[in-house]
Amino acid sequence: MSKKGFTSHGFESVSPKAWKQQIQFELTGADYNTSVITHRQEGIKVKPFYTSEDLLTSSPTHKSAQAATPQGNINDFLISFEVYANHSDMANKKALWCVEKGCDKIIFLVQESIEHPEKLLANIPIDIHINLILQKPSSQQIENFSSYLNRVGNPRWQCSTDPISHFLIHGKWWKSEIEDGKLLEELIEKLPGGILTIDSRICHSAGAHMSLQLAHAMSHFTSYAIQLSEKNTLSKIKEVHFQLHTGNDFLMEISKLKALDLLWASVCQSLHISIPYVLCVEGAAIDKTLYTNNTNTIRNSTQLLSGVIAGAQEILCTPYDRIHKKSHAYSDRLAINQALILKHECHFENIKDPLSGSYAVERLSYELAEKALEIYQKTEAKGGLIAGMLRHEIQRDMQSQYQKTLEKFQKGDAVLIGANYLAKHEPLSLEKYPFIKKQHNKTLVPPLVPKRYAMEWEQKIQRDSHENR
Amino acid sequence: MKIDRAKIAHISLLKPENRTENPTTLTETAAGFPPFTRGLHPRMYLQRPWTIRQYAGFSTAEESNAFYKKNLAGGQKGLSVAFDLPTHRGYDSDHPLAKADVGKAGVAIDTVEDMKQLFQDIPLDKMSVSMTMNGAVIPILAFYIVAAEEQGTALHTLKGTIQNDILKEFLVRNTYIYPPKASLNLISHIFQYTSQNMPAFNSISISGYHMQEAGATAAQELGYTLANGLEYVKLGLKAGLDIDEFAPRLSFFWGIGMDFFTEIAKLRAARTLWASLMKEFNPKNKKSLMLRTHCQTSGWSLAAQDPFNNITRTNIEAMAAVLGGTQSLHTNALDEAIALPTDFSAEIARNTQIHLQKETDLCRMVDPFAGSLIVEEKTTTLIEKAWDIIKEIDREGGMQKLIENGTIKTNIEKAATEKQARIDSGKDLIIGVNSFKDPLEPPLDLLEIDNEQIIKSQTEKLKRIKASRDERAVTHALDQISKLASRSFSDFEMDRIKGNLQWKPEENLLSLAVIAARKRATLGEISAALEKEYGRHQASQHIFSGVYSKLIHKDKTYISAQKKAAAFLQANGRRPRILLAKIGQDGHDRGIKIVATSLADMGFDVDLGPLFQTAEGVAKQAVENDVHLIGISSLAGGHKTIIKDLHNSLKKQGATSINIVMGGIIPEKDKKELIDSGACAFYGPGSRMTETALSLLDILLE
CATH class of the missing domain: 3.40.50.280 (Cobalamin-binding domain)
Incomplete structure (x- = not known):
């Protein structure tokens, strides 16, 4: 044996061209383009391999991976949980329970019935991060919440409202576009150093492809930025919080989140904005299944891992059985434990931006960002996200993309365990209706409807099971 | 300042930071080309995904067979047989020393009839079968061969792996029977037999898994396992085989723990190192340079507390194995820290792999993390550390010597003790175990094995078989085994030196065991025939302090x-x-x-x-x-x-x-x-x- 240190023993380097030729040779006549290249809905071709030749080298470059946000270790993320707050005591109890189980952050979905935050926040340790998202604010509620938070002065306790997200999901405003906008302005005005929450999860749930999700997240922010800049209050925003879903395509999801970073840096630089953003990632809803639902735990771990690797600052825990069950301690705790395992057991403590330099992810994130920028610019050229919703274009685009993906499942080109693969009927106690509820309320525009690819198979399983009975 | 929508049209996209400081030139190679850092095949999983191979076996051959068939219907692609401990140690189920363990941690196999039952309705020419067997490797492989023969399967079509890695048994797993030298002799007989008769069968799977389970660091696991691999290569050469006759059939087995990026790097490092080590033997066949591997998610990282947390752990580990480019994979069931898997837990474990294979995009790209500064740096560091370990072993006189004097075993045990101290002191957190414990966790339904019933049925089966066989033929076959075992291995070496390399079935212990198996000699009898000449190994126990x-x-x-x-x-x-x-x-x-x-x-x-x-x-x-x-x-x-x-x-x-x-x-x-x-x-x-x-x-x- 050689006594010297390790060298790769004179193995010859192989060019990407030779590699590709070897693949073509092994394909024995099959078409390279259709056999090994993945053609994605975003218009991106994913190659079978990437090499250093795929790295982009020309300037201008984006140096900090997350604009103006200090880059920590990837396990520095906050573990957060959404608590529905319709009743102060109950929500407070739930929040305290979440903290005890390991959450660092509570996102309260504050309903209009909660007039004052004091009881909601009773006994919550000061080092816990809070985002009180007002779901249907009134001026009085904003006054109560902002004056309380200003008095407490805990920079970790924040309050926000996201009227556009409400509009996307419900197809209507609380009152009107102008009045809802005013409520947002009031909140920003009264709570300096506040945050802007951009809940963009619905785009993923409604079927949007990755670049569309990113483009609409940017448009969503842009609508607020234009509005607030007109009132000269944009500078009061301390952080922008993007809430995104990640799906099962692990490598592409990492690329998507890194693409958000490129986009954000590019948008901020061009618009002369300097606001750090916080990325909050939740496992997707669209690819979860009612049956064989322990697989949802597996899916969540893949989906959250892509968020962690991409450097998300917040991981939002979601139970595996949320499709059909109301919140309950067992699955809530299991969801929190998933994030705790990612944080403490994966040896991520000294890892920063781990895919920096990755030939594939660097390249694909750029390509996704490029496509997203195109869509974003087109949307904005036509008046922005709301205008697109009013013309029903946004809804149509998402529906068409959802349909294309669904067809892949129907043809068997894509798989969901428990739906179009290894499906079986299991007795389930449904505490919630697991399919799309018909909206009977009048809306201004058709809303973006959250869907799941598995639904048609699940309904078939249910029908078959009824017939067999 | 006001934001103007019109400005948005002029935004141009920034590019990712220019990173030219790639720490290594390793990735200037390609998958499918030596040293295979980026993978064994140019298309990797685009050509063929890894084999979903769940390690399982319990109770009797009948029950295990039913379990296998259920798993195969559920999407599993290959079989991996877990034998019970008495089988591993060469005892029939009716042996007094077997009493506590029959059918408990694996399936009890006493004769060819059990093996036939184990694979009933599973065509062995089509099914890749992996068998974790080291101690009683001769009778088990003989039973497998005879079961295939009697199923009407030609031996050359048999595909799969026998673990047969005895060196690591002396280091960590302890299911050895004979002393090291005699055990190595058996391996060379297996190499001879399989290279002659079973060209598609992997005659050894060199295991780092058990070292990791015993507490070895990633560098130790790599260094010790590859050093063991070199011992086996030398053994094959000594047995008179050409390097290309057996090196392409060597396979490896790694444990994949929770250190996500290190585990990915470990598999890349292993392939690179092995190709370099093997190059020194001047093989003509490129396949002799390939490190093909099976991986198993770590059993050690599983917790008995809050077992559903294990689903997440196993998925993260499985992803690391896939991103590292494994050829086949076992994912642990969530209850494997406390019992053998039930149908319920086995389904979740299997679905973990199906999820990764069919629901995600992991199969669409070769070595996706290549270029990542962290993954490349970890790959290089592990290569260097493992290389140092291998050199050190070489300097100290080789693996066999260090195994016999206990040095390596102690190193692994020290690493395990350090890890335990980090957990006990709270430096390392394990959710549900030393942090975020939940006193109200619901109990799991566990698989329970009625051991007394199995002993009873196996004993009856043994009686039946012994009563119906030709006793004289059995005794003769067993005598032949003992006789051949009594010839020292150096006789074979002499033959090699003399250039007498011809395949002689009567001089091959596996070949003789196949004859005995056909006559219905039992596992205990064949093992005892060898033990008569080799004796039974008893390891000494050491405690270190501080x-x-x-x-x-x-x-x-x-x-x-x-x-x-x-x-x-x-x-x-x-x-x-x-x-x-x-x-x-x-x-x-x-x-x-x-x-x-x-x-x-x-x-x-x-x-x-x-x-x-x-x-x-x-x-x-x-x-x-x-x-x-x-x-x-x-x-x-x-x-x-x-x-x-x-x-x-x-x-x-x-x-x-x-x-x-x-x-x-x-x-x-x-x-x-x-x-x-x-x-x-x-x-x-x-x-x-x-x-x-x-x-x-x-x-x-x-």
Whole structure:
């Protein structure tokens, strides 16, 4: 044996061209383009391999991976949980329970019935991060919440409202576009150093492809930025919080989140904005299944891992059985434990931006960002996200993309365990209706409807099971 | 300043930071080309995804066969057989030493008839079968061959793997039978036979998995395993084989733990190193340079507490294995820390792989993390560290020598003890175990094996077979095996030197075992025929000190345990004395070694009994050494029988005042019965050693 240190023993380097030729040779006549290249809905071709030749080298470059946000270790993320707050005591109890189980952050979905935050926040340790998202604010509620938070002065306790997200999901405003906008302005005005929450999860749930999700997240922010800049209050925003879903395509999801970073840096630089953003990632809803639902735990771990690797600052825990069950301690705790395992057991403590330099992810994130920028610019050229919703274009685009993906499942080109693969009927106690509820309320525009690819198979399983009975 | 929509049209996209400081040139290679850093095949999973191969087996051949068929219908693609411990150790199910372990941690196989039953309705020419067998490798492989013959399958179509990695058994797993030299001799016979008759069958799977499970670091796992691999290569050459005749059929087996990026890098490093090591043998066939591997998610990282957390752990580990480019994979079931998988838990484990293979995009790209500064740097570092280990082993006279003098075993045990100290001191967190514990976790339905029933049915089957076979033919076949075994291996070497390399079935032990198997000789009989000449290996046990205390000496509980032990010494004139022992064929000794070294560091007088003891032996040693406590470690499900027998033996010796405590995997529902049988305390997986020591002292002070 050689006594010297390790060298790769004179193995010859192989060019990407030779590699590709070897693949073509092994394909024995099959078409390279259709056999090994993945053609994605975003218009991106994913190659079978990437090499250093795929790295982009020309300037201008984006140096900090997350604009103006200090880059920590990837396990520095906050573990957060959404608590529905319709009743102060109950929500407070739930929040305290979440903290005890390991959450660092509570996102309260504050309903209009909660007039004052004091009881909601009773006994919550000061080092816990809070985002009180007002779901249907009134001026009085904003006054109560902002004056309380200003008095407490805990920079970790924040309050926000996201009227556009409400509009996307419900197809209507609380009152009107102008009045809802005013409520947002009031909140920003009264709570300096506040945050802007951009809940963009619905785009993923409604079927949007990755670049569309990113483009609409940017448009969503842009609508607020234009509005607030007109009132000269944009500078009061301390952080922008993007809430995104990640799906099962692990490598592409990492690329998507890194693409958000490129986009954000590019948008901020061009618009002369300097606001750090916080990325909050939740496992997707669209690819979860009612049956064989322990697989949802597996899916969540893949989906959250892509968020962690991409450097998300917040991981939002979601139970595996949320499709059909109301919140309950067992699955809530299991969801929190998933994030705790990612944080403490994966040896991520000294890892920063781990895919920096990755030939594939660097390249694909750029390509996704490029496509997203195109869509974003087109949307904005036509008046922005709301205008697109009013013309029903946004809804149509998402529906068409959802349909294309669904067809892949129907043809068997894509798989969901428990739906179009290894499906079986299991007795389930449904505490919630697991399919799309018909909206009977009048809306201004058709809303973006959250869907799941598995639904048609699940309904078939249910029908078959009824017939067999 | 105002934001103007019109400006948005002019935004141009920034590019990612220019990174030219790639720390290595390794990735200038391509998948499918040596040194294979980026993968064995140019398209990797685009050509063929990894094989979903779940390791399973329990109870009888009938039950395991039904379980396999269910798994294959559920999307599994290959089989991996777990044998019970008596089978591993060369005992038939009716042997008195087998009593506690028959059918517990795997399937009991006594004869060809069991093997045929195991694969009933599973065509062996189509199914890739992996068998974890090392000690009793000759009879098991012979049974497999005869089962295939009698199924009408041609031997050259058989595909799969036999683990056959005896060196690591002496290091960590302990399911050996014969001494190292004799065991290596058997391997060369297997190489000869399989290269001649079973060209598609992997004649060895060199395992790092068990080293990782025993506590080895990633660099140790790499270095020791590849060094073992080199030993086997030399063995093949010594047996007269050409490097290209057997090197392409060598395969490897790694454990994949929770250190996500390190595990990905480990597989890349392993391929690179192996190609470089093998190049020195000047193979003509490129495949001789390839490190093909199976991986298994770590059993050690699983927790008995909150077992559903294990779904997440296993998925993360499985992803690392896939991103590292494994050829086949076993994912652990969520209850595997406490029992054998049930249908329910096995389905989740299998679906983990199906999810990764079919629901995600992991199969769409080769070596997706290549270029990542962290992954490349870790790959390079591991290559260098493992290379240093391999060089060191070479300098010290080779793996066999270091195994025999215990150096490597001690290194691994030290690493395991350090890890335990980090967990006990809270430096490493394990969710549900040393942090975020939940007292209200719901109990799991576990698979229970009725061991007495299995022994009964296996014994009856053995009787039937023995009554119907040609006894004289069996005796003759067994005599032939013993006779050939008595010829020293150097005779074969002489043949090689003389250039007499011809394949002679009558000079091959596996070939003779196949004849014996056809005549229905049993596993115990074939093993005994070899044992007659080779003897049975008995390893010596060592305890080292200072490793645990070094990392935990400032911990409050550690200090109180030391003080309490000192007070005991003051009051009784001697230190608290404990005999730590394992009874039966369960050789998993990582836990008991950690207990021994950490208790010794806290002020206990520790006697560590040899492996594979009988209850009578342990009772006798306890009385002779006048110990205060006996600590029994049981990890293979034999606990009920073991404690009953031990208590009876102590009774016979008039020593029932000695307290029995238990460690290992003890299901909650069995505890009452064990207390009734004489056990007084239990320390399951996740127990902190410091708290265990305090609890033991409390028992003594009471």
